[in-house]
Amino acid sequence: MHKGDGYESDPVLLPSVPVGLRRVLDLVVSGEATSRAEIARRSGLVRTTVGKQVDHLVGRGILQETESNESVRGRPPRVLTLSPEAGTVAVADVDTLASQVAIADLRGRVLARETVDVRIAAGPEIVLDTVTERLRGLLSECGHDVGRVRQVVMGLPAPVDFQRGYTARPTGMPGWAGYPVADELRKRFRCPALVDNDANLMALGEASQEQAETPLLCIKISAGVGAGIVTAGGQLYRGADGAAGDIGHIRATGGGDALCSCGNVGCLSALASRPAVLRRLGIPESTDEDPLHGVRVLAGRVADNEPNAVRALRQAGTDVGEIAAMLVAMYNPRTLVVGGPLSELRDDLLSGVRAVVYRRALALATSKITISTPRLGESAGIHGGIVLAIREVFSPQGIARMMVGSP
Numbered sequence: 362m363h364k365g366d367g368y369e370s371d372p373v374l375l376p377s378v379p380v381g382l383r384r385v386l387d388l389v390v391s392g393e394a395t396s397r398a399e400i401a402r403r404s405g406l407v408r409t410t411v412g413k414q415v416d417h418l419v420g421r422g423i424l425q426e427t428e429s430n431e432s433v434r435g436r437p438p439r440v441l442t443l444s445p446e447a448g449t450v451a452v453a454d455v456d457t458l459a460s461q462v463a464i465a466d467l468r469g470r471v472l473a474r475e476t477v478d479v480r481i482a483a484g485p486e487i488v489l490d491t492v493t494e495r496l497r498g499l500l501s502e503c504g505h506d507v508g509r510v511r512q513v514v515m516g517l518p519a520p521v522d523f524q525r526g527y528t529a530r531p532t533g534m535p536g537w538a539g540y541p542v543a544d545e546l547r548k549r550f551r552c553p554a555l556v557d558n559d560a561n562l563m564a565l566g567e568a569s570q571e572q573a574e575t576p577l578l579c580i581k582i583s584a585g586v587g588a589g590i591v592t593a594g595g596q597l598y599r600g601a602d603g604a605a606g607d608i609g610h611i612r613a614t615g616g617g618d619a620l621c622s623c624g625n626v627g628c629l630s631a632l633a634s635r636p637a638v639l640r641r642l643g644i645p646e647s648t649d650e651d652p653l654h655g656v657r658v659l660a661g662r663v664a665d666n667e668p669n670a671v672r673a674l675r676q677a678g679t680d681v682g683e684i685a686a687m688l689v690a691m692y693n694p695r696t697l698v699v700g701g702p703l704s705e706l707r708d709d710l711l712s713g714v715r716a717v718v719y720r721r722a723l724a725l726a727t728s729k730i731t732i733s734t735p736r737l738g739e740s741a742g743i744h745g746g747i748v749l750a751i752r753e754v755f756s757p758q759g760i761a762r763m764m765v766g767s768p
């Protein structure tokens with residue numbers, strides 16, 4: 362057994378949680394029931410069982426019971442909600458040039474967030490140190506104890522082995538291959554940690570929006586091009602090894618001999634990623650003062666209607682569209698989201714994707730499809746991380762962990 366890092370991840374040590382308790386918590390967390398009477402009615406559990414489990418959850422500081430403001434005759438009804446003391450989740454969406462970090466409560470409300478200026482090429486130790494320090498800073502700013510963080514989630518711009526919590530063969534990320542990212546986060550926060558692909562988190566964030574329709578396919582254009590797939594049931598489809606959606610190194614139709622960072626030629630990423638588009642226009646990606654210099658210059662040129670800049674965006678849209686049309690034929694998504702900094706500049710990239718998808722994919726697959734940029738904009742990834750973290754917290758194992766008191 363490992364002692365010393367202060368956190369035991371061995372699930373065998375966790376006691377099993379009564380089905381009744383899980384049912385009670387489920388009804389309150391989902392908002393389906395807010396009182397003991399309602400829980401009994403909806404769950405079919407006898408009132409004494411409901412009472413016992415509610416008392417247990419209130420006693421552990423997970424639920425709170427307060428008097429309702431509603432004016433009714435007699436005793437005011439008592440309302441059950443998640444306690445603000447139940448804990449928080451800490452999420453980082455790491456991109457190549459800058460990262461976003463956020464703290465959310467267990468209802469998914471963002472308590473604090475900020476952008477962190479750290480480059481992925483600095484290597485995992487520096488990125489993890491910086492992200493950890495900022496997450497701890499945010500926790501203290503919003504008055505929450507680091508000991509009450511229930512789950513950490515980190516998104517990385519690379520294919521991720523979700524079970525083992527690291528990236529196996531990233532391109533352009535020196536030092537990251539095989540580095541135990543999830544284990545390191547576990548030690549730092551003394552709670553469970555998950556690592557996932559950034560496009561997966563973006564897809565999950567978008568799919569969790571109220572009006573979103575699934576299946577949902579999300580293509581993220583950033584330092585590379587990646588995709589995330591959310592099934593009709595709202596689950597991420599990661600594939601056998603976590604590599605599903607790693608579309609950046611599929612050979613693009615107009616790929617020619619464009620050299621890619623992976624060593625192959627003609628990959629989609631070598632044509633339509635942010636660095637590829639900037640390189641074609643002769644715009645440097647970053648300066649020492651401004652990591653996002655390239656995107657800002659490109660935004661200015663697009664706003665001025667500079668023909669080369671607009672054309673480069675449209676071409677990237679067409680290149681991505683060719684692959685997107687194949688994916689639409691394969692998965693028949695109800696929603697296709699195209700995200701990343703280039704898609705936010707103007708509609709040219711999106712209309713390029715749209716034109717190819719409608720032309721190439723079959724009518725049945727496109728008759729009801731919605732093609733758009735992320736509703737959540739650049740926050741989509743961080744929101745997806747929060748959704749994933751909270752699902753873990755309220756999984757049977759997560760609840761068991763809460764009940765033994767070690768988050």
Ligand SMILES: [Zn+2]
Pocket residue numbers: 609610621622623624625628629630631
């Ligand atoms: Zn490649």
